[in-house]
Amino acid sequence: MIFQLFAWSLIPLIPALIALYFLKLKRQEKVISSTFLWARSLEDLHVNAPFQRMRRSLLLLLQLLILAALIAAASKPIIESEVEIGVSRIILLDVSASMNVEESGGTRLELAREKALKIIESMQPTDLTGLITFAARPKVLQPLTTDKAKLTRAVGAVEGTSLPTDFTQALKTAASLSEASTGSEIYVVSDASFGAVKGIPAELERLDLKFIPVGEKTENVGIIELDVRRDFGKEKRTEVFGSVLNAGTEPVSVTLSFFEGDVLRDAVELEIAPGKTRGRVFDGTEYVGKVLRLEVEPGGALGVDDRAWIRIDPPEPVDVLMVGDGNYYLENVLKVDPMIRARRVSLGAYTRLRREGRLEDDPADVFLFDAACPETLPDRPSIYVGCLPPFPELTEEAGDKPDGAGTEGAADGEAGDGKAGAADDANEIGANEIGADEARKAAPGETVENPIIVTYDEGHPANRFISFADLFVAESIRLPEGGRFRSILDSSKGSLAATLTLTPPGQPAVELLLLGFDIRNSNWPLLHSFVMFFSNAISWLGEGAGRAAAHRYRTGEMLVYRGESGGESGDESDDGGDTLVVRDPTGRESPLVEQATGELIYAGTTQTGVYELRRAGAEGDEVILRFPVSLLNRKESRIAPSDTLKVGASAQAQAQAVPENRDLWKWFALVSLAVLLVEWWMYNRRMTL
Amino acid sequence: MSDTRTTALLDKEFIAKIEQLELVSRKVSSGQTRGERRSKRRGMSTEFADYRQYVAGDDLRHLDWNIYGRLDRLFLRLYEEEEDLCLNILVDRSQSMKFGDPEKFLYARRLAAALGYIGLVNLDRVRVCSFSDHLDLVFGPARGRRQVWKLLDGLENLEIDEEGGTDLARGCRDFAVSQSLTGIVIFISDFFDRGGFEEALRVLLSRSTTTEIYVFHVLAPEEIDPPLSGDFRLVDSEDAVSAEVSISRPLLKVYKRNLDAFRAEIQHYCTRRGITYVFTSTDVSFEQLVLGFLRRRGLLK
Numbered sequence: 001m002i003f004q005l006f007a008w009s010l011i012p013l014i015p016a017l018i019a020l021y022f023l024k025l026k027r028q029e030k031v032i033s034s035t036f037l038w039a040r041s042l043e044d045l046h047v048n049a050p051f052q053r054m055r056r057s058l059l060l061l062l063q064l065l066i067l068a069a070l071i072a073a074a075s076k077p078i079i080e081s082e083v084e085i086g087v088s089r090i091i092l093l094d095v096s097a098s099m100n101v102e103e104s105g106g107t108r109l110e111l112a113r114e115k116a117l118k119i120i121e122s123m124q125p126t127d128l129t130g131l132i133t134f135a136a137r138p139k140v141l142q143p144l145t146t147d148k149a150k151l152t153r154a155v156g157a158v159e160g161t162s163l164p165t166d167f168t169q170a171l172k173t174a175a176s177l178s179e180a181s182t183g184s185e186i187y188v189v190s191d192a193s194f195g196a197v198k199g200i201p202a203e204l205e206r207l208d209l210k211f212i213p214v215g216e217k218t219e220n221v222g223i224i225e226l227d228v229r230r231d232f233g234k235e236k237r238t239e240v241f242g243s244v245l246n247a248g249t250e251p252v253s254v255t256l257s258f259f260e261g262d263v264l265r266d267a268v269e270l271e272i273a274p275g276k277t278r279g280r281v282f283d284g285t286e287y288v289g290k291v292l293r294l295e296v297e298p299g300g301a302l303g304v305d306d307r308a309w310i311r312i313d314p315p316e317p318v319d320v321l322m323v324g325d326g327n328y329y330l331e332n333v334l335k336v337d338p339m340i341r342a343r344r345v346s347l348g349a350y351t352r353l354r355r356e357g358r359l360e361d362d363p364a365d366v367f368l369f370d371a372a373c374p375e376t377l378p379d380r381p382s383i384y385v386g387c388l389p390p391f392p393e394l395t396e397e398a399g400d401k402p403d404g405a406g407t408e409g410a411a412d413g414e415a416g417d418g419k420a421g422a423a424d425d426a427n428e429i430g431a432n433e434i435g436a437d438e439a440r441k442a443a444p445g446e447t448v449e450n451p452i453i454v455t456y457d458e459g460h461p462a463n464r465f466i467s468f469a470d471l472f473v474a475e476s477i478r479l480p481e482g483g484r485f486r487s488i489l490d491s492s493k494g495s496l497a498a499t500l501t502l503t504p505p506g507q508p509a510v511e512l513l514l515l516g517f518d519i520r521n522s523n524w525p526l527l528h529s530f531v532m533f534f535s536n537a538i539s540w541l542g543e544g545a546g547r548a549a550a551h552r553y554r555t556g557e558m559l560v561y562r563g564e565s566g567g568e569s570g571d572e573s574d575d576g577g578d579t580l581v582v583r584d585p586t587g588r589e590s591p592l593v594e595q596a597t598g599e600l601i602y603a604g605t606t607q608t609g610v611y612e613l614r615r616a617g618a619e620g621d622e623v624i625l626r627f628p629v630s631l632l633n634r635k636e637s638r639i640a641p642s643d644t645l646k647v648g649a650s651a652q653a654q655a656q657a658v659p660e661n662r663d664l665w666k667w668f669a670l671v672s673l674a675v676l677l678v679e680w681w682m683y684n685r686r687m688t689l
Numbered sequence: 690m691s692d693t694r695t696t697a698l699l700d701k702e703f704i705a706k707i708e709q710l711e712l713v714s715r716k717v718s719s720g721q722t723r724g725e726r727r728s729k730r731r732g733m734s735t736e737f738a739d740y741r742q743y744v745a746g747d748d749l750r751h752l753d754w755n756i757y758g759r760l761d762r763l764f765l766r767l768y769e770e771e772e773d774l775c776l777n778i779l780v781d782r783s784q785s786m787k788f789g790d791p792e793k794f795l796y797a798r799r800l801a802a803a804l805g806y807i808g809l810v811n812l813d814r815v816r817v818c819s820f821s822d823h824l825d826l827v828f829g830p831a832r833g834r835r836q837v838w839k840l841l842d843g844l845e846n847l848e849i850d851e852e853g854g855t856d857l858a859r860g861c862r863d864f865a866v867s868q869s870l871t872g873i874v875i876f877i878s879d880f881f882d883r884g885g886f887e888e889a890l891r892v893l894l895s896r897s898t899t900t901e902i903y904v905f906h907v908l909a910p911e912e913i914d915p916p917l918s919g920d921f922r923l924v925d926s927e928d929a930v931s932a933e934v935s936i937s938r939p940l941l942k943v944y945k946r947n948l949d950a951f952r953a954e955i956q957h958y959c960t961r962r963g964i965t966y967v968f969t970s971t972d973v974s975f976e977q978l979v980l981g982f983l984r985r986r987g988l989l990k
Contacts, residue, residue: 027922028919028921033925035923
């Protein structure tokens with residue numbers, strides 16, 4: 001049993017009480033005929049010796065008992081928990097988003113804090129204890145120490161976050177912290193809603209984990225996806241797509257509201273079955289450049305996943321790198337669309353850049369190979385005009401002349417400047433051959449002459465609003481069909497335009513658009529479909545390149561600011577004397593950290609909401625950019641706590657009670673109260689003096 | 690006799706009632722002078738008592754000549770002697786007697802006055818003494834109706850001894866040695882003496898076996914049933930000994946039990962020695978005590 005030492009300072013109250021007893025209360029004096037009979041009744045009155053008085057004074061004894069019980073209660077006696085002595089303990093405290101769930105006694109984090117404090121309270125004076133919080137990243141709040149006060153302060157300083165959980169990292173940190181001492185116990189105070197932790201090193205599985213569960217609630221609804229997509233079926237329509245998860249066990253009916261700033265723009269009712277997800281699309285076309293918010297209501301026990309934000313930026317021009325020796329028509333048509341920014345290099349320069357690896361840093365979103373095809377496949381979306389990339393299909397089906405076809409195409413391209421005027425003849429020839437035998441079709445990769453346009457894929461983004469009725473092609477390479485090739489322009493002599501998706505191992509998929517003919521061998525530059533086709537195709541491929549116009553961040557992600565003119569923000573802030581800060585949703589401002597690359601980063605996205613990048617200058621604050629940060633995490637939205645902590649393939653930590661010390665002061669206080677009542681009763685019964 | 694002065698102790702109506710009463714002594718004792726009480730001695734009254742043979746020197750007037758004629762022997766006729774009765778009254782005037790409502794001392798003086806009055810009216814020799822820690826003669830010894838005013842005056846002027854405590858033994862010893870106690874002794878006190886009462890009564894008894902002792906134990910109602918409750922520091926009026934008490938019902942029970950035991954102790958002591966013990970409270974009507982109780986007990990008739 002442990003007593004608080006300060007209570008011993010109350011012990012002098014005992015002699016003080018005895019002294020008070022001797023002083024006694026002032027009694028009313030009354031002269032009577034004789035105390036003879038009273039004295040007979042009260043023999044102790046004749047005894048002047050104080051200790052003989054005490055001997056008979058039951059009330060004094062009771063008062064002493066009360067005082068002793070009160071002193072004992074004030075000393076906060078505790079029965080120590082059955083914890084091993086001399087071990088070191090590490091408390092892993094979960095501060096992830098799911099710990100924000102409001103339970104009956106407070107949030108899960110508050111309950112976890114209380115349990116952590118109880119663990120600390122049960123410490124022996126020689127025990128080493130450390131405190132680590134974990135969410136997306138672990139944080140050592142207090143290294144191993146024997147100082148309870150430090151630990152208590154550290155627990156008091158624990159703040160909740162809206163971060164996802166990475167328990168593996170937490171275990172690694174705990175393991176490294178406990179290396180210094182042997183026999184460490186790791187108390188995991190968490191709701192364990194992150195589920196089983198798999199794929200961890202074997203040494204982490206051997207850790208002595210003691211799981212202290214927190215939380216009971218399971219019902220929650222949260223937004224787990226928010227994104228923007230361009231609807232190619234309708235011109236310039238921007239759609240905001242939100243997805244809501246019902247993580248509970250009961251079907252729910254929720255309202256998903258769509259806000260621009262604080263103005264409600266749209267709302268829908270959603271019926272969601274338990275464990276299911278339902279999505280909804282909102283029209284965000286009018287809100288380009290704005291921060292939009294989705295809100296689900298009612299959102300269940302967890303609040304941080306009830307709102308999600310996104311910023312839609314105006315689309316940036318697609319950067320096109322033209323590879324070839326120059327094409328008047330193509331270069332001019334690319335200048336027509338303001339959303340296309342085109343440059344041109346020769347095939348030799350491209351090959352050199354590629355070989356030297358400098359092409360990877362090129363900002364080009366789309367390559368346009370104009371009758372000049374490199375020998376290697378591109379690493380980003382590309383358009384091949386009048387030549388083909390080196391595909392196995394072409395090699396197998398076209399014999400041993402794949403390069404020859406390309407070379408011929410290129411040669412044709414070079415020599416085709418004066419052939420545009422032959423369109424009428426081609427049309428005539430093509431008309432004559434409409435009924436020709438299919439068997440006369442050339443093999444893929446072979447050159448065909450005067451193909452007649454038969455049909456085209458109206459549903460493909462590149463063909464939007466286009467009619468190929470007036471297109472005449474003098475000569476084209478027949479493109480492969482079927483398999484991974486999707487023909488979007490068919491002629492009487494095979495496919496003239498096709499798309500395919502390259503999926504290089506370990507790299508993102510790349511869309512390719514192949515045009516079998518050199519445009520200079522057709523009347524296309526004279527048709528309006530020429531402009532439309534390239535605008536559509538580059539827009540489609542540029543979007544696929546990942547230059548998303550939407551910005552939304554998840555908690556824990558770094559906010560990166562490259563400056564208004566490409567990584568020069570650091571210089572700007574230095575030169576102008578202005579300070580760039582990030583103001584988080586709680587209003588707290590933090591400076592950005594400048595990287596060696598010149599980028600400014602901010603890594604404190606622990607809460608959901610809109611973070612503002614501000615410039616604090618002499619002319620006042622100015623909001624430069626807004627970063628919407630949301631949880632958008634399916635695991636965190638699933639708040640159902642677990643009874644066991646599954647780590648790795650075999651290790652399981654069952655839930656157990658907090659090793660808390662049992663307070664006895666209440667019992668002592670009760671005893672003193674009971675004795676006080678007895679004394680009062682006896683006093684009123686006048687059992688004695 | 691002054692009527693105005695007697696009214697303080699005995700009013701006219703009461704005096705009229707006790708006028709006819711006389712003290713009864715169950716024991717035949719020897720008085721000092723001739724009186725109206727039958728004496729052990731053979732004397733001069735007309736009441737025949739006995740015969741005895743004549744011896745030389747006897748008064749020839751008392752020879753019974755008729756007997757001599759018949760028997761030819763000289764016998765002497767003996768007659769009853771009538772002497773007076775000695776009434777000794779001893780009143781406690783210690784400070785403890787001034788308490789009570791009615792006051793114990795007043796009650797004791799009225800009792801002494803009534804009995805003394807009866808004695809004087811019946812030609813008994815009356816002596817009244819008071820005591821605290823010493824003895825004082827208040828009245829007498831005297832006899833005859835004419836002494837009544839002196840008796841009443843003495844008792845009326847008798848005051849509490851403000852300085853003296855109670856010393857029963859010394860009071861009784863002095864009382865006993867000052868004069869023969871033959872006759873009736875009336876002892877009126879509250880018996881509040883830490884030294885005890887036994888020595889006092891023993892001294893009274895030792896002086897004469899023919900003494901008829903009446904002990905009047907007078908207490909105030911407040912002493913029989915104290916109307917106190919709460920925390921008190923009780924101070925003894927005589928010796929200033931204080932007692933701090935928290936008076937409660939159980940304590941009062943103990944007190945009463947002790948009082949009963951104290952009374953029983955005195956009564957037992959008296960009964961075994963032929964002393965008449967009379968306990969009275971001052972709230973008992975004085976008239977009822979004298980006219981009723983004492984007549985029933987045979988002290989008065």
